[in-house]
Amino acid sequence: MIVITSVLKDEIIGAFRELLPVLQNGEILKRPFTRGLIGTNEVVLSYGFIGKVEAAMMAQALIDKFQPKYFIHCGSAGALNPERKIGEIICGTEYIEHDIYSRDMKCSKITASQSLVERICDVYDNIILGPITSGDVFVESEKEKEKIYNETLAEIVDMDSAAIAKVCYENGVEFCALKIIIDTSKEETRIEYQRNIKKLAPFPSAIVAEMLEKHLL
Template sequence: MIVLTSVLKEEIIGAFRELLPVLENGEIIKRPYTRGIIGSNEIVLVYGLIGKVEAAMLAQAIIDKFNPRYFIHCGAAGALNPERKIGDIVCGNLYIEHDVYARQGAKCEIYGSQILTEKIVDVYDKVIIGTIASGDVFVESEDEKAKIYEVTKAEVVDMDSSAMAKVCYENGVDFCALKIVVDTSEKETRKEYRLNFKKLAPFPSAIVAEMLEKHLL
C-alpha cells in the first residue's frame, strides 16, 4: 500500500488522473480519500491539511487506517536556496523543522526514503535532491528566508513535510516529499503564489503517478 497526500486538491490532481480503477471513496478525520490502482500499485490519495499539526494528525490517522509501506507527500513550496528558481522540483532526502528546538535526545532531522528517491529520479532526472525545511510560518521576507537558509541549508520551505516525515519515522514507514517551487519566499511571495500555484502545483503528483506506472513498489 502506498499513500500519496497533498495540502490542496490541485496538488494531487496529477495522480487522480491516472487512478484506474477506483476501488473506494471515503473520509478519514473529515478529509476525503480515494483508494485505487496506478500501474500495479494500490494507492490511497488524501488531501486537506494546513500546517504541521494537521499534517502530523492526518499522517498518523492514515498510517493507523491503511498501514502503508510507503508515504509520499506532494505539492508546492517556497525557495530557500538562492539558486532555486520557480518551477524547480525538489525531492527531500532530509527533513528539518526550522521553527522548533528538539527536546534532549529527540530526533530533529529525519532522512527521506532512498528507495522512493531513486524511483523518482528514474522517471524525472531533473529533480533536485536536498533538504526540505518546515515550519508554521509563511516565509515572505528576504531576512527571514536568509535566516532559515543559514541554519538549515534547505532547498525549499513548506509547512508540512517535516511533520509528516517525523510521524512516518516513528511508525517505520518510508517517507518522501516531492515539492515544486512556486514562490521565492521574499516580499512578492503572495503574488508569485497566486500566479504560479495552479499551473505548477500538479506536476509533482504527475511525476509520482508516472513512477508508480513504471515501478512496482
C-alpha cells in the same frame, strides 16, 4: 499500499488523473480519501490539511487506517537556497522543522526513503535533491528567508513535509516528499503563489504517478 497526500487538491490532481480503477471513496478526519490503483500499485490519495499539526494528524490517521509501506507527500513550496528558481522540482533527502531546529539537536533531521528517491529520479532526471524544512509560518520576507536558510541549509520551505516525515519515522513507514517551487519566499510571495499555484502544483504528483506506473513498490 502507498499513501499519497497533498495540502491542496490542485497539488494531487496529477495522481488522480492516473488512478484507475477507483476502488473506494470516503472520509478520514473529515478530509476526503480515494483508494485505487496506479499501475499495479494500490494507493490511497488524500488532501486538505494546513500546517504541521494537521499534517501530522492526517499522517497518523492514514497510517493507522491503511498501514502503508510507503508514504509520499506532493505539492508546492517556497525557495530558500538563493540559487533555486520557480518551477524547479525538489525531492527531499532530509526533513527539518525550522521553528524548533538547533544544530545541536542530533535527532532533529529525518532521512528520506532511499528507494523512493531512487525510483522518482529514475522517471524524471531533472530533479534537485536536498533538504526540505517545515514550520508553522508563511515565509514572505528576505530577512526571514535568509535566517531559515542559514540555519538549515534547506533547498525549500513548506509547512508540512517535516511533520509527516516525523510521523512516518516513528511508525516505520518509508517517506519522501516531492515539491515544486512556486514562490521565492520574499515580499512578493503571495503574488507569486497566486500566479503559479494552479499551473505548477500538479507536476510533482504527476511524476509520482508516472513512477508508480513504471515500478511495483
